[in-house]
Amino acid sequence: MERRKFIKNLAATAVTGSILTGTITETMASKKEKEVIAHYVLFWLKDDLTKQEVNDFTGFFEELKSIPNIKSLHYGPPANTHQRDVVDNSFSYNLLVYFDTMEDVDTYENHPIHLAAIDKYSKNWTKVVVHDSVIKM
Incomplete structure (x- = not known):
């Protein structure tokens, strides 16, 4: 049994x-692994800007937040990391924006808010470098 x-x-x-x-x-x-587009931008501001003008530059990023299809938007100055040959903290601000699709990136790049913000704040920078990457989440 x-x-x-x-x-x-x-x-x-x-x-x-x-x-x-x-x-x-x-x-x-x-x-499946989800992929997002990371739009990473480095800004070098002009040396002759006052501390207040450098602080006010964050208004550029705040204006961008209202553009549709942005998954998330983050910005800030360089971190006070240890000096090493591979570390480049020469920039003034960075911007990291995540998008779900390349179409969302295209919308962002050509959006009137983005173009107006560039027109308004571009007088403050000497150099901008953009890196777009496909990130697995």
């Missing part, structure tokens, strides 16, 4: 295990 219970339980466990394993495998296979 005990042997029958053992075999019955073993069979039930095997079926349940294969169902669960199949479900987990299917879920893992169907879950």
Whole structure:
């Protein structure tokens, strides 16, 4: 009698295990890595700007926040990291914007708010470098 219970339980466990394993495998296979576009911009501001003008430059980033399709927007000055050959903290501000698609990047680049902000604040910088990357999340 005990042997029958053992075999019955073993069979039930095997079926349940294969169902669960199949479900987990299917879920893992169907879950693809999500990709986003990272738009990373470095700004070098003019040396003759006052401290207040440098601080006021953050208005540029705040204006950009209202552009549609931005997933997230972050900005700030360089960190006070240790000096090493690979570290370049010569920039004044950086901007990091995430987008879901390249179409969203295109909308951002050509959006009137973006173009107006560039027109308004470009007098403050001497150099801008843009890096766009596809990031796996």
